[in-house]
Amino acid sequence: MAQSIPQNVIDGLRTMLLGSSNDNETSSSSSSGDLTPVDVVITRIMLTKGRKLPPGVVDVIFDFAEYWAHSSNEVDYIAEHSSPLRVNGQSPSENKFLLRSFPVGLTGIQGKKALAEVLAYDLNEAKPAPLKTEHDASYFAKLADYPTPKLLHPVRKVVFTIRSKDQGWGGEPDNRHTYNGAWTWFEAGLEKFDAEQTCDPSCTYDVRFKSASSVASPLPVCALRPLYP
Structure with a gap:
């Protein structure tokens, strides 16, 4: 699975799970309060892989929550x-x-x-x-x-x-x-x-x-x- 996920997404997941990161850009973007495209992908992976939710259900959740990068x-x-x-x-x-x-x-x-x-x-x-x-x-x-x-x-x-x-x-x-x-x-x-x-x-x-x-x-x-x- 790691081969199909961009490195910045992997770094973001590591930050979420371990609470630390060497990537200053990832840390600053996550603390700014604005969703980034990487944040959205990380959440999607957590819901589909971790919670086993179907991708279509995740799409509906994102739309209702307006959980979009902008x-x-x-x-x-x-x-x-x-x-x-x-x-x-x-x-x-x-x-x-x-x-x-x-x-x-x-x-x-x-x-x-x-x-x-x-x-x-x-x-x-x-x-x-x-x-x-x-x-x-x-x-x-x-x-x-x-x-x-x-x-x-x-x-x-x-x-x-x-x-x-x-x-x-x-x-x-x-x-x-x-x-x-x-x-x-x-x-x-x-x-x-x-x-x-x-x-x-x-x-x-x-x-x-x-x-x-x-x-x-x-x-x-x-x-x-x-x-x-």
């Missing part, structure tokens, strides 16, 4: 800039890009360790350009250093948590404290990476080479192509 991206303008973000209508900036999530199926972006690089990925709007060649699924699968779901549609849930308000006046009295009758709204967009676009040392679009230790990312922001809206 990624999160967030921005707090008040905490980071000491003031809320204001977007004024009828101005060149009325359509404002707010935040980008990690690619579906990935819990992070390989090669982005510096804070400047992480923020650049999250907050930089993709330049409008036609998509020439898409990456195939195997390209993204190679970027994950953890077990990935075998489901046909592995995305189980998408959650948007937004705190905002309209300008605070105008509209019918019944629409007060709502977005009914307002000209403010949020849209979720779709982007894809262009396989023909690479990032070189002359590219400063997403702070790729901000430090000597930075390396070109396999998924650079400059390769993103907006499809919608």
Whole structure:
């Protein structure tokens, strides 16, 4: 059985059973409070091998408990800039890009360790350009250093948590404290990476080479192509 289980899963099981580990990354990820893909696989092994539960029953349990690995991206303008973000209508900036999530199926972006690089990925709007060649699924699968779901549609849930308000006046009295009758709204967009676009040392679009230790990312922001809206 050990030959079919990735080493990081074996290390995680050893940590659970023995209470100690030499793998700092495994220890820190388990104590962060967020489920990792390895955590999910370990729990699945414990239920199917230890408790002898059928895999189908384990899938149902996971779905009811929403026991899924996930990624999160967030921005707090008040905490980071000491003031809320204001977007004024009828101005060149009325359509404002707010935040980008990690690619579906990935819990992070390989090669982005510096804070400047992480923020650049999250907050930089993709330049409008036609998509020439898409990456195939195997390209993204190679970027994950953890077990990935075998489901046909592995995305189980998408959650948007937004705190905002309209300008605070105008509209019918019944629409007060709502977005009914307002000209403010949020849209979720779709982007894809262009396989023909690479990032070189002359590219400063997403702070790729901000430090000597930075390396070109396999998924650079400059390769993103907006499809919608």
